[in-house]
Amino acid sequence: MSKFRFHISMSLDGYVAGPNMSEDDPLGEGGPQLHEWMVPLRAFKELQGQDADGEVNASTPIVEGMFQNVGATIMGRRMFGPASGPWGSDPWRGWWGEDPPYHHPVFVLTHHAREPLEMEGGTTFHFVTDGIEATLERAREAARGRDVLLLGGADVAQQYLAAGLIDELDLSIVPVLLGAGGRLFENIGGARLALEQVRAVEAPGVTHIKYGVRAG
């Protein structure tokens, strides 16, 4: 069955972004540490269309599995790209380059309507302004029976958690204390979520734990 899956890297103290996030610094102070485990991996470089050599380690199947059987991705507007600013000649083409690593429809939650943006390699960004449930519906349709992947950021994830809509949570827990920033498990209201640990993988500098989620 098609699942709604959520992958994110989290500090040991529960933050998915550091303090003082802004348009030009969506990960916040210290936030890039959350993704350091991924950077040296060949699987990660390949996602970005780079041919460079890279490491193969216990995180490799995690990165490779992230997009397996995924037919559509959902992300928040800041994760797509800055609203404005000195980010190249056309800032609204997002952070992800001309050939983004998705190769399927990507639904961007935003307050500002906009025409779809077709990139190279099969990625089209769709900008959805009518909330998380409508976005998920559209993504499910576009995924045609495959999974839908949620990639963040914190506020979008909190909304989906609060609504009890996520089926599977894959957290990469990083040995870092950020001390402030965007906490994943906050503002999820009285949402009663029952978790079941599906698997845990020890990898260099990170532990990947996958949970099944049921709204209880």
Next chain:
Amino acid sequence: MSKFRFHISMSLDGYVAGPNMSEDDPLGEGGPQLHEWMVPLRAFKELQGQDADGEVNASTPIVEGMFQNVGATIMGRRMFGPASGPWGSDPWRGWWGEDPPYHHPVFVLTHHAREPLEMEGGTTFHFVTDGIEATLERAREAARGRDVLLLGGADVAQQYLAAGLIDELDLSIVPVLLGAGGRLFENIGGARLALEQVRAVEAPGVTHIKYGVRAG
């Protein structure tokens, strides 16, 4: 070298006790879920002097290792026992029965001075009123070159983390969201702690991650 180690079970959202903790409910609402992974284990029953059968699984070496090479334990006063109340004929003998599972000196951080309490099986509770550093010093001396183990609760652990005194952190991360209660990584001030992931163990219903800690 003698290490100062800290073991605790934590919910995925970072709580080591649930909301509405009190003298008669030191784990708070939902808090007992944090220890459910441990309850069926033979190794845990043996610690409590029970001969009963029990499970052996990937958590077994974690429980067995908890007290390995430990010469003294530190805990907060609530973890020792209630200050007063209907807890048996002598409430001040603590939660741990007449033959506590420690079999070595246990140092209880408290605001109320009291003579040491000698129990069966080699456990003596010492009540220390002059703060976390003096308590650690006394525990180190009593441990005679072996490790010192810190077991909680949250406020005592926060104080030791804030002071940068802990060498090793072993967290048992439980697939539960408590939503409120005592968070481990709070009130640790601007403490700059550098963590290094030492090992992660997948076990039924829990993931055990050990970190080396350096005050940075």
